[in-house]
Amino acid sequence: MSAAIEVRRLTKRYGRTTAVDGLSFEVKPGRVTGFLGPNGAGKSTTMRAIVGLDRPTSGEVLVDGRRYDQLEQPLRHVGALLDAKGVHSGRTVRAHLDGLALSNRIPAGRVGEVLEIVGLSGVAGKRAKGLSLGMAQRLGVAAALLGDPRVLLLDEPVNGLDPEGILWIRALMKRLAAEGRTVFVSSHLMSEMALTADHLIVIGQGRLLADSSVTEFVSRNSRSFILIRTPEPEKARDALAGAGIEVADGPDGTLEALHTTLETVGALVARHQITVYEISPQVASLEEAFMQLTADAVDYRAKQEV
Ligand SMILES: Nc1ncnc2c1ncn2[C@@H]1O[C@H](COP(=O)(O)OP(=O)(O)OP(=O)(O)O)[C@@H](O)[C@H]1O
Numbered sequence: 209m210s211a212a213i214e215v216r217r218l219t220k221r222y223g224r225t226t227a228v229d230g231l232s233f234e235v236k237p238g239r240v241t242g243f244l245g246p247n248g249a250g251k252s253t254t255m256r257a258i259v260g261l262d263r264p265t266s267g268e269v270l271v272d273g274r275r276y277d278q279l280e281q282p283l284r285h286v287g288a289l290l291d292a293k294g295v296h297s298g299r300t301v302r303a304h305l306d307g308l309a310l311s312n313r314i315p316a317g318r319v320g321e322v323l324e325i326v327g328l329s330g331v332a333g334k335r336a337k338g339l340s341l342g343m344a345q346r347l348g349v350a351a352a353l354l355g356d357p358r359v360l361l362l363d364e365p366v367n368g369l370d371p372e373g374i375l376w377i378r379a380l381m382k383r384l385a386a387e388g389r390t391v392f393v394s395s396h397l398m399s400e401m402a403l404t405a406d407h408l409i410v411i412g413q414g415r416l417l418a419d420s421s422v423t424e425f426v427s428r429n430s431r432s433f434i435l436i437r438t439p440e441p442e443k444a445r446d447a448l449a450g451a452g453i454e455v456a457d458g459p460d461g462t463l464e465a466l467h468t469t470l471e472t473v474g475a476l477v478a479r480h481q482i483t484v485y486e487i488s489p490q491v492a493s494l495e496e497a498f499m500q501l502t503a504d505a506v507d508y509r510a511k512q513e514v
Pocket residue numbers: 222225226227245246247248249250251252253254396508509510511
């Protein structure tokens with residue numbers, strides 16, 4: 209399937225700060241693609257470049273094969289939720305969406321539909337600027353959906369939502385992807401992406417660190433082992449080595465048996481009559497894997513050219 213978003217050698221500098229540094233990747237339809245990176249990694253800058261709000265210093269970004277400013281009716285191609293702070297309009301929720309529909313030649317009837325989708329029909333007459341952050345997020349999503357676009361960009365949509373709102377946005381993103389749309393969603397939380405995304409683009413300091421399915425990312429980056437706590441570490445180490453099992457030193461004098469199973473280690477210590485206080489399977493969390501991958505790239509000020 210061809211890509212709906214193509215980022216090609218994108219670089220964006222603000223003065224001496226390089227926010228995005230030669231970044232290339234593609235986002236495909238029919239799945240949720242998570243855009244992950246620590247604070248200041250360049251996610252928002254990349255998303256703003258996709259919808260033409262930031263001009264690349266070099267490189268280009270295409271949506272459906274064209275630059276955003278070449279799209280005839282951009283809102284019908286791509287819908288974006290970029291500013292989590294919500295709408296400051298003094299108009300009502302419905303009037304705000306009516307205005308957007310009118311200026312983008314979208315039939316007025318669509319406003320009622322999107323209000324229904326985001327669950328705001330009941331507050332359509334309320335002033336937009338008085339909405340809670342969670343409701344403002346929903347209004348932002350309604351605006352993004354207004355043109356029934358095939359491509360959706362959501363910058364940290366979970367921010368400010370309560371648990372029910374979080375479940376709602378996750379389900380909505382999955383549904384939109386299942387309809388064959390391209391859903392590109394940023395987050396600085398790996399745990400959130402693990403629950404929502406099918407595919408991951410990971411960046412740090414404006415550069416690509418990973419472009420893979422979530423499953424691949426987990427198997428490549430998470431470390432699992434059998435933890436052994438024993439007063440006879442030397443004996444245990446010899447027994448494991450004798451059975452061809454790789455063993456590493458863990459914290460507090462523990463041992464870590466790699467690429468093996470709980471059953472194998474259990475049978476081995478029994479056969480060698482080794483006293484053990486604990487044998488347990490351990491899996492490094494995805495969050496740890498992500499922190500590990502991005503550790504060198506965390507820099508809240510981004511790279512300064514000297
Ligand atoms: N308009 C701007 N002027 C100057 N510097 C900017 C501007 N926008 C972004 N930056 C800088 O570019 C870098 C990348 O910022 P960006 O907001 O794209 O990162 P991010 O990954 O979205 O981070 P966060 O998760 O904190 O939103 C940061 O160092 C930021 O300070």
